[in-house]
Amino acid sequence: MAEIPVHFELPSNLNIEKFISRTAKKFPLQLTSQYYAVKTFYDSFDWRLYDADLICELNQSKQFSYLNLSNYSNEQLISRVDLENMPVFASDFASPVLVQQLLPLLEMRAMLQLSCLNLQCYHLNILNNDEKTIARLTIEEYESLKHRVSLELIKGYEKAATQLSEFFLESLELKVVKKPVLVAALKAQGRFPGDYSAKLDINFDPNTPAHKAIKTIYKQLLQVIKLNEQDAINATDTEFLHDFRVAVRKTRAGLSQFKSLASEEVSNRYSAYFAWLGQTTSLTRDLDVYLLNFEHYKASLPVAMRDDLNPLGEFLQLKHKTAQQELAAQLKSKQYLTPLIDWEHYLEKADKSIDNKLSIQEFANARIWKIYQRVIKQGSTINNQSPPVVLHDLRKSCKKLRYLIEFFQNLYPETDIKSVLKALKELQELLGDFQDSAVQEQALLQFKTEMMAGDYPEQTFIAMEALAQMLEAKSCQARSHFSKQYAVFVATRNRSLFKSLFVSKT
Amino acid sequence: MKIIATYTIKGGVGKTATTVNLAFLAAASGYKTLVWDLDPQAASSYYFRIKPKIKGGSKELIAGKTELDPLIKGTDFDNLHLLPADFSFRNLDLVLDAGKKPTQRLQKLLQPLEKEYDFIFLDCPPSISLLSEAVFAAADVVLSPVIPTTLSLRTLEQLKSFISESKLKKLKLLPFFSMVDGRKKLHISLMEEMQAQHPEILSARIPCSSEIEQMGIKRMPLGGYATKGRAIEAYQQLWQEVLPHLQSHQQK
Numbered sequence: 001m002a003e004i005p006v007h008f009e010l011p012s013n014l015n016i017e018k019f020i021s022r023t024a025k026k027f028p029l030q031l032t033s034q035y036y037a038v039k040t041f042y043d044s045f046d047w048r049l050y051d052a053d054l055i056c057e058l059n060q061s062k063q064f065s066y067l068n069l070s071n072y073s074n075e076q077l078i079s080r081v082d083l084e085n086m087p088v089f090a091s092d093f094a095s096p097v098l099v100q101q102l103l104p105l106l107e108m109r110a111m112l113q114l115s116c117l118n119l120q121c122y123h124l125n126i127l128n129n130d131e132k133t134i135a136r137l138t139i140e141e142y143e144s145l146k147h148r149v150s151l152e153l154i155k156g157y158e159k160a161a162t163q164l165s166e167f168f169l170e171s172l173e174l175k176v177v178k179k180p181v182l183v184a185a186l187k188a189q190g191r192f193p194g195d196y197s198a199k200l201d202i203n204f205d206p207n208t209p210a211h212k213a214i215k216t217i218y219k220q221l222l223q224v225i226k227l228n229e230q231d232a233i234n235a236t237d238t239e240f241l242h243d244f245r246v247a248v249r250k251t252r253a254g255l256s257q258f259k260s261l262a263s264e265e266v267s268n269r270y271s272a273y274f275a276w277l278g279q280t281t282s283l284t285r286d287l288d289v290y291l292l293n294f295e296h297y298k299a300s301l302p303v304a305m306r307d308d309l310n311p312l313g314e315f316l317q318l319k320h321k322t323a324q325q326e327l328a329a330q331l332k333s334k335q336y337l338t339p340l341i342d343w344e345h346y347l348e349k350a351d352k353s354i355d356n357k358l359s360i361q362e363f364a365n366a367r368i369w370k371i372y373q374r375v376i377k378q379g380s381t382i383n384n385q386s387p388p389v390v391l392h393d394l395r396k397s398c399k400k401l402r403y404l405i406e407f408f409q410n411l412y413p414e415t416d417i418k419s420v421l422k423a424l425k426e427l428q429e430l431l432g433d434f435q436d437s438a439v440q441e442q443a444l445l446q447f448k449t450e451m452m453a454g455d456y457p458e459q460t461f462i463a464m465e466a467l468a469q470m471l472e473a474k475s476c477q478a479r480s481h482f483s484k485q486y487a488v489f490v491a492t493r494n495r496s497l498f499k500s501l502f503v504s505k506t
Numbered sequence: 507m508k509i510i511a512t513y514t515i516k517g518g519v520g521k522t523a524t525t526v527n528l529a530f531l532a533a534a535s536g537y538k539t540l541v542w543d544l545d546p547q548a549a550s551s552y553y554f555r556i557k558p559k560i561k562g563g564s565k566e567l568i569a570g571k572t573e574l575d576p577l578i579k580g581t582d583f584d585n586l587h588l589l590p591a592d593f594s595f596r597n598l599d600l601v602l603d604a605g606k607k608p609t610q611r612l613q614k615l616l617q618p619l620e621k622e623y624d625f626i627f628l629d630c631p632p633s634i635s636l637l638s639e640a641v642f643a644a645a646d647v648v649l650s651p652v653i654p655t656t657l658s659l660r661t662l663e664q665l666k667s668f669i670s671e672s673k674l675k676k677l678k679l680l681p682f683f684s685m686v687d688g689r690k691k692l693h694i695s696l697m698e699e700m701q702a703q704h705p706e707i708l709s710a711r712i713p714c715s716s717e718i719e720q721m722g723i724k725r726m727p728l729g730g731y732a733t734k735g736r737a738i739e740a741y742q743q744l745w746q747e748v749l750p751h752l753q754s755h756q757q758k
């Protein structure tokens with residue numbers, strides 16, 4: 001049997017009253033309930049639920065308040081849980097079912113209201129001669145969107161549902177809708193599902209002059225900075241600041257890597273500005289990371305010691321509060337806003353002073369290849385005795401290489417780019433483990449010094465020392481794996497791939 | 507999937523009302539539930555307003571020519587489906603007898619529904635027959651309503667010995683009192699006496715009540731039109747007593 005359409009939109013000339021009366025003439029029906037309701041949709045800023053094919057919707061009326069979790073693609077209900085108020089974070093749901101379903105997807109991200117719709121809802125049963133329900137209808141009469149009718153099929157009565165569906169389409173001229181009402185609600189706001197991603201995805205024409213193309217990159221990064229700015233100030237969740245900072249860092253990397261494509265004055269001014277912006281937001285982000293890792297830190301200690309670490313958590317919270325206030329003040333200051341507005345104007349203007357004739361393809365090939373060679377040169381000099389600073393320098397070069405490849409990835413075959421990025425990511429992860437653990441160990445000892453001036457229990461300092469030792473061991477472990485991981489990165493296959501992608505086309 | 511047969515040798519003791527009401531309570535708790543109306547009188551089908559007719563009748567069904575799933579109908583209640591009766595079920599014994607391994611036939615037919623349902627209720631016709639044997643072979647639990655009369659006691663004993671002779675060790679027989687008139691002293695004293703002799707009799711007592719009789723007029727389970735009252739409370743108590751037996755029972 002062909003699939004029966006179940007979601008319909010009413011034409012503008014057919015109101016609910018007419019729809020019901022015309023349907024009732026053909027099919028015996030019974031109105032079972034009618035009420036006013038409010039439907040509110042939620043997702044994280046980066047659309048984690050939509051990416052997982054989910055819709056999260058809070059339905060409220062005088063009689064009920066529940067959360068529906070359904071599939072985006074087919075609108076099939078997955079869970080329905082009674083819920084009065086929506087928490088900000090998935091970890092705060094009282095229902096274990098919701099925590100289990102949503103926390104792995106949303107993690108530290110806040111659930112934000114996407115759209116709020118007021119509607120009149122009608123539930124009707126379609127009956128046969130025995131007054132048995134053979135299909136159910138839900139009518140949603142929206143204040144600002146086209147009204148919708150959903151047909152619920154009842155097992156064994158598919159024929160009746162088909163007749164009903166045909167009647168809707170042919171006699172009442174309803175239209176089949178395949179997308180949830182959320183899409184229409186977002187459209188009315190000028191939005192669409194998945195309309196934000198911190199990842200760059202630019203399809204360059206390979207022949208575009210490089211100095212024009214890189215402005216597209218800067219513009220997208222500026223957009224990410226602007227979109228995350230307010231919630232980074234509000235500390236809605238930690239990832240707004242994270243995405244903000246990554247975009248700042250990438251802009252800085254661009255300014256240093258694309259020096260030849262801008263005037264010296266522009267490069268110097270904005271390099272200094274974005275470096276300042278990175279530093280200004282760095283303490284809050286570091287503290288975010290310590291707080292996000294806090295439970296993991298506790299779990300890495302012996303059970304008896306875990307609670308001794310709690311005063312550190314409180315100390316970090318206090319420190320974070322102050323840092324966040326300072327960050328908010330900085331991001332509202334002229335020192336932040338004026339150069340950013342100037343930067344935006346600069347990106348809109350044509351830069352006639354640039355005398356660089358390279359296409360973006362030529363430029364990307366040359367730039368990536370140069371930084372790749374730098375990575376190889378730095379990496380090949382590292383041995384077991386090398387000081388930490390050389391690994392740190394290598395990490396910085398790897399980061400630049402990663403950003404370059406990500407900026408220009410659409411100029412290259414997707415599978416090859418995935419392979420080089422995978423190899424690079426693995427090396428970066430190891431370098432990150434080495435350095436981050438060492439930095440965290442140092443920070444922990446610094447916190448200890450600060451806390452010693454306060455009234456903190458001795459047991460907390462003992463727990464912090466144990467944690468510092470654990471972090472040192474983790475750093476050492478990463479250090480000992482360097483040679484092996486680096487050998488994977490420079491394996492013949494990877495070297496050939498880098499060469500074939502970034503040299504042959506120059 | 508657990509299979510619950512409601513069964514008595516004697517008719518008119520509230521067997522179908524028990525099937526329909528317990529299935530309703532199971533479904534209302536969120537369990538995917540199916541009622542199979544095996545009785546050609548089709549009382550369960552009537553209560554759910556579903557036509558007692560299946561394509562191909564009992565012959566094709568028992569022969570395995572027809573799958574069960576396409577014959578199943580959704581009731582007016584969430585999670586609750588019905589496999590309707592058919593008048594040809596009056597010959598089920600003959601049809602079963604004509605095939606191979608007749609007593610295992612129902613079990614085999616129900617196997618494909620394993621993942622679809624948490625509970626399947628078999629509403630059986632009153633009699634001791636080949637169909638009863640097939641029902642006992644398929645079921646995890648047999649729920650047997652007993653009216654507090656001396657004759658019913660005799661019937662219960664007959665059923666116990668029939669099950670024991672059939673060597674169905676895994677099958678759990680759960681008798682309970684039905685159509686109880688609390689005003690009758692005879693009912694009260696008989697129930698006490700019978701419960702002393704048969705401690706396996708459950709403590710829930712289904713009253714003889716006009717609320718239950720209304721099911722025939724309303725054509726729906728008691729829970730479909732009543733939320734309070736002696737009768738519904740008694741069925742709720744019965745379901746709460748039956749549920750642990752289903753949860754602890756070994757999968758067949």
